[in-house]
Amino acid sequence: MSSTATPTAPDRYHYDRQQRLxxxxxxxxxxxAIGLGVWAAFLEPGTSPRREILDIHKSLGMTALVLVVLRLVYRLLAGEPLYRNAPPALTHLAARLAHLALYGLMFxxxxxxxxxxxxGNYSLPWFGLFSWPRLLPLDKARALLGESLHYWGAWAIGAVLTxxxxxxxxxxLVRKDEVLERMLPGK
Ligand code: HEM
Ligand code: HEM
Structure with missing residues (x-):
């Protein structure tokens, strides 16, 4: 390579500060949100403290929606760190699929x-400070579909997260490799 070539960024083995945050x-x-959602599911609809628990659940969930949009844009721009020792192809593929599934489920x-x-015309609060705009008209059938998709999505995110x-x-514990370190502050 000629000495006038543009210098490349140094190799990076950790997700950067923003990605870790x-x-x-x-x-x-x-x-x-999962803990509060499961707790609420065991309580009587329309009563306290289920309503209050769900208000916090919804506030956290909508915060996650805003954050995942920013996170995905940042991820597409910043890319991912290199591995010092590349994992076997199949392990790498499994990790990629799981990460993709988690991004999908976070949306x-x-x-x-x-x-x-x-x-369903239910509340859409954000920590008591404001309400998210209601962009959909009242439609009981659509509300039931959303409820059922949310319920099955809850099982899916629980399974992929496990x-x-x-x-x-x-x-x-077993491979004793660098994977966790990639998501911890670098040395
Ligand atoms: C990262 C985001 C979210 C996760 C991981 C999540 C997860 C869950 C889980 C595990 C449950 C209990 C299982 C069930 O009954 O369906 C639940 C229930 C519920 N979630 Fe979410 N949720 C999220 C976001 C939201 C948002 C943004 C809203 C509304 C704006 C919402 C509204 C509800 C409601 C109303 C229930 C009670 C369902 C029922 O008991 O029938 N969730 N959620
Ligand atoms: C105790 C809980 C958790 C631990 C120990 C953990 C650990 C890690 C580690 C070490 C990585 C880097 C993997 C690699 O470099 O191949 C990673 C990536 C990732 N984790 Fe987690 N994680 C946890 C919880 C979560 C949760 C709750 C979510 C979201 C629902 C999540 C979503 C992701 C995603 C999407 C990636 C890929 C990041 C990217 O490439 O942009 N993780 N996690």
């Missing part, structure tokens, strides 16, 4: 929640 902030939001869950709540966390545990 998006990942861990959204992980906390989504775990909390699917809030959108079906919104579909359900907006079409695999995601078990996979990380396997990398840390």
């Amino acid at each position: 998006f990942h861990w902030l959204m992980a906390a939001i989504i775990f909390t 699917f869950m809030p959108l079906t929640g919104y579909l359900f709540s907006a079409s 695999l995601h966390v078990l996979a990380v545990a396997w990398h840390v």
Whole structure:
């Protein structure tokens, strides 16, 4: 290569600061939303504290929707870090598919929640500060569809997340490789 070539960015082995912030902030939001959603599902509709729990659940869920849009744009611009030791092709493919599924579900869950709540004329609060615009007219059938999609999506995100966390545990405990470090502050 000639000495006048444009210098390339140094190799990067960690997700950058913004990507780590998006990942861990959204992980906390989504775990909390799942916990509150499951709790609410066991409580009597229309009563307290189910209504209050769902208001926080919806506020967290809509926050996740805004964050995942920003996160995806950033991810497409910033790319992903290199591996010091590339994983076997099949492991890499499995990780990519799981990450893709998680990105998809991070959109699917809030959108079906919104579909359900907006079409059913239920509240759409954001931590008591404002209400999200209701872009859909009242439609009971659409609300029921949204509810059912949200319910099955909840099982799907629960299953993929279980695999995601078990996979990380396997990398840390069995393979003892760099995978978890990629999402932790770099040295
Ligand atoms: C990352 C986003 C979200 C996740 C992971 C999530 C997850 C869940 C889970 C696990 C449940 C319990 C299972 C069920 O009954 O369906 C649930 C229930 C519920 N979610 Fe979400 N949710 C999210 C966003 C939203 C949003 C944005 C809304 C509304 C604006 C919403 C509205 C609801 C409602 C009303 C229920 C109660 C359903 C019922 O008991 O019939 N969710 N959610
Ligand atoms: C204790 C919980 C969690 C741990 C230990 C964890 C750990 C990790 C690690 C180590 C990576 C990097 C994998 C690699 O480089 O191949 C990663 C990536 C990822 N995680 Fe998690 N994670 C957790 C929770 C979550 C949650 C709740 C979500 C969202 C629902 C999530 C979504 C993702 C996504 C989408 C990626 C790919 C990032 C990208 O390439 O942009 N994770 N996670």
